[in-house]
Amino acid sequence: MKMDVMNVRRLIPTAVLAGAVALGTTALTSCSGAEAVGGKDGKLGVTASFYPLQFVAEQIGKEHVKVDGLTKPGVEPHDLEITPKQTAQLGEADVVLYLKNLQPAVDKAVAQSGVKSIVDAATLTELEAHGDSGHDHGSEQPHAEGEAHAEGEAHAEGGHDDSHGESGTDPHVWLDPVKYAEIAKGVGAALEKADPDHAADYKKNTDELVGKLTALDTEFKDGLKNTASRTFITTHSAFGYLAERYGLDQEGISGVDPESEPSPARMKELQAVAKKDNVTTVFFETLASDKTAKTLAADTGLKTDVLDPIEGITDTSQGADYFEVMRSNLKNLQKALGAK
Numbered sequence: 001m002k003m004d005v006m007n008v009r010r011l012i013p014t015a016v017l018a019g020a021v022a023l024g025t026t027a028l029t030s031c032s033g034a035e036a037v038g039g040k041d042g043k044l045g046v047t048a049s050f051y052p053l054q055f056v057a058e059q060i061g062k063e064h065v066k067v068d069g070l071t072k073p074g075v076e077p078h079d080l081e082i083t084p085k086q087t088a089q090l091g092e093a094d095v096v097l098y099l100k101n102l103q104p105a106v107d108k109a110v111a112q113s114g115v116k117s118i119v120d121a122a123t124l125t126e127l128e129a130h131g132d133s134g135h136d137h138g139s140e141q142p143h144a145e146g147e148a149h150a151e152g153e154a155h156a157e158g159g160h161d162d163s164h165g166e167s168g169t170d171p172h173v174w175l176d177p178v179k180y181a182e183i184a185k186g187v188g189a190a191l192e193k194a195d196p197d198h199a200a201d202y203k204k205n206t207d208e209l210v211g212k213l214t215a216l217d218t219e220f221k222d223g224l225k226n227t228a229s230r231t232f233i234t235t236h237s238a239f240g241y242l243a244e245r246y247g248l249d250q251e252g253i254s255g256v257d258p259e260s261e262p263s264p265a266r267m268k269e270l271q272a273v274a275k276k277d278n279v280t281t282v283f284f285e286t287l288a289s290d291k292t293a294k295t296l297a298a299d300t301g302l303k304t305d306v307l308d309p310i311e312g313i314t315d316t317s318q319g320a321d322y323f324e325v326m327r328s329n330l331k332n333l334q335k336a337l338g339a340k
Contacts, residue, residue: 041066043063043064043065043066044061044064044065044066044094044095044191044194044195044198045065045066045068045092045093045094045095046061046065046066046067046068046093046094046095046096046097046191047067047068047069047070047090047093047095047096047097048067048068048069048070048096048097048098049069049070049071049077049080049096049097049098049099049102049103049106050069050070050071050077050080050099050102050103050311050312051069051071051073051077051310051311051312051313051322052174052180052310052311052322053097053098053099053121053183053187054067054069054097055321055322056097056180056183056184056187056209057095057097057187057191059184059205059208059209060184060187060188060191060202060205060206060209061191061202061205062201062205064191064195064198064201064202065191065195068093070082070090070103070106071103071311071312072312073312073313073314074312074314075312076311077102077103077311077312078102078103079103079105080103080105080106081105082105082106082108082109086109087108087109087112087113090109090110090113090115091112091113091114091115093113093115094115094117094194094195095115095117095118095119095190095191095194096110096113096115096117096118096119097119097121097187097190098110098118098119098120098121099120099121099122099171099173100120100121100122101122101169101171102171117190117193117194119186119187119190121173121183121186121187122171123186124182124183124185124186124187125173125179125182125183125186126179127169127170127171127173128169128170128240128241128244129168129169129170130170130237130240130241130243130244130250170238170240170241172238172239172240172241172309173241174310174322175238175239175241175242175309175310175326176241176242176244176245177213177214177216177217177220177245177326178213178217178245179241180213181209181210181213181214181217184206184209184210184213185206185210187206188202188203188205188206188209189206212323216323216326216327217245219327219330220242220245220246220330221246223330223333223334223339224246224247224248224330224333224334224337224339226339226340227334227337227338227339227340228278228337228338228339228340229277229278229279229280229336229337229338230247230248230249230277230337231248231249231251231273231277231278231279231337232248232249232250232251232279232281232283232307232333232336232337233251233252233253233270233273233274233279233281233282233283233296233302234250234251234252234253234282234283234284234307235252235253235282235283235284235285235288235290235292235293236252236284236285236288236307236309237250237252238309239307239309242329248333248337249277251270251273251279253266253270253282253292253293253296262292262295262296267295267296267299270296270300271296271299271300274300274302275300278338279302279336280302280303280336280337280338281297281302281303281304281305281332281335281336282294282296282297282300282302282303282304282305283304283305283306283307283332283336284304284305284306284307285306285307285308285309286306286308286314286316286317286318290304303336305332305335305336306318306328306332307329307332307333308325308328308329310322310325310326313325318332
């Protein structure tokens with residue numbers, strides 16, 4: 001069974017985005033030598049395209065950076081639209097962090113921005129294609145420490161359409177703590193280069209963040225080692241990397257759009273999967289309707305619960321930051337899979 005890993009597309013009011021980006025792209029100037037870094041507050045100006053990259057920048061930069069996010073909390077990042085004025089504001093940042101092909105409008109704006117220090121997270125780890133069963137794709141071994149994966153750029157060719165571009169790569173790398181740590185190392189190196197006066201602090205903070213992600217990886221490995229089932233069903237198939245890392249099977253309900261009605265054939269197929277693989281729970285995300293999940297759950301006698309792709313933190317998130325929400329995801333997976 002083949003399915004896409006694209007998130008649900010939503011129409012986003014331009015006025016809302018204009019306000020969010022206007023607040024989030026304070027004029028900052030690049031510098032070198034003895035000149036002050038960033039704006040009048042002396043901080044390095046970092047613009048991140050969406051929450052996972054914003055979180056990394058904040059954790060590594062701490063008091064030395066001013067981090068602005070292009071995607072407002074609660075807004076789906078995939079179809080973000082940016083005006084020419086916002087593109088100009090983007091060009092005033094010292095460092096721009098984005099994930100190529102996740103947000104086409106951001107890709108275009110970054111290319112036009114003229115910013116010297118641009119970090120594409122797709123080049124910091126290896127992007128892969130995922131079907132329904134995440135663990136069937138490639139090795140689960142982490143990459144060599146400090147290795148930058150230039151092929152990520154090539155994998156991202158083709159644009160972020162319903163199949164994640166011609167290469168069909170899955171952009172949701174941050175849901176794998178090991179790959180997220182690789183991205184953190186790359187971001188840390190970029191901040192060190194952009195602001196050498198505080199390089200030692202960036203290195204220290206990067207090491208701390210990587211250590212926390214390594215510990216989180218261990219928690220997931222231990223927590224999902226012995227379970228009654230290895231299969232989970234979700235409306236949003238963003239968890240291919242997570243499934244691959246921990247030897248699980250991801251089954252998506254309706255492919256591209258988690259709010260769309262699945263076909264009768266797919267419902268029948270999933271009912272068979274649920275019975276065969278001892279599935280107890282159908283997962284949905286907080287930003288999307290739970291109607292589809294409840295429909296399948298009612299037809300199969302299953303429960304429903306939340307599995308969060310962490311594309312943004314809102315009041316409905318099961319945690320205040322990446323680590324808290326990931327641990328909530330782990331707890332929900334353990335319960336659903338019958339962890340022993």
